[in-house]
Amino acid sequence: MDYEIHVVAERSSLARQIVQVKPDLVLVDVADPSRDIIEELTLASGPLERPVALFVDRSDAGLSTAAIEAGLSAYVVDGLTASRVRPVLDAAIARFHLMQRMRAELDETKRALEDRKVIDRAKGLLMRVRGITEDEAYALLRKTAMDQNKRLADVAGALVTAAKLLG
Missing domain, CATH: 3.40.50.2300 (Response regulator)
Incomplete structure (x- = not known):
């Protein structure tokens, strides 16, 4: 190398x-x-x-x-010292990659939590406006997301934003 x-x-x-x-x-x-x-x-x-x-x-x-x-x-x-360089660098690189993975997992967890909050808000809106159950609201969001080839959280976010504009 x-x-x-x-x-x-x-x-x-x-x-x-x-x-x-x-x-x-x-x-x-x-x-x-x-x-x-x-x-x-x-x-x-x-x-x-x-x-x-x-x-x-x-x-x-x-x-x-x-x-x-x-x-x-x-x-x-x-x-x-020459004898310490290689093992220390190997450990530093391994620790760096571990921390990178942990930061990525933390970011993903935060995003998933935010997505969950938006989906719950959208379900609440649908339940109130349409008079449907939570399961029905989730199914409607999911079907809409699949029909539009979008993420469920994106559809939920659009619904929450639209409700804010209209409300």
Whole structure:
């Protein structure tokens, strides 16, 4: 496997370099970290877009927690050594992919909950206006969605919006 490595010696050009290079992985070696460095790294590297591993020579209390909360995939104390690079990067990549999946699942769960709320509102409207049961209202929404080749939540949303306009 071929790797292309870009070394950024000046921290001030880190953000620009990351935007230009669009790396698959960011590895940072900092002797004396601070919350400012972690914040700058977070803003520069987009840890939600790629794995970021931060190697430090020493750490103050709370910095590792701040680094993980900022989205960094790995925070390694005692600096960068050749024997540690591969296992740490493998772990950082695995953690990054796990967090990506968890964010996607959370987004999907939130969307499903919002869809459920809209569908329930639409069923309530149909029940009240047409004088039908909840099961009948759901069946009507479902049939309409299938007839229009649309998602049930989209049909329900359109009905709720129309009712707001008419009500």
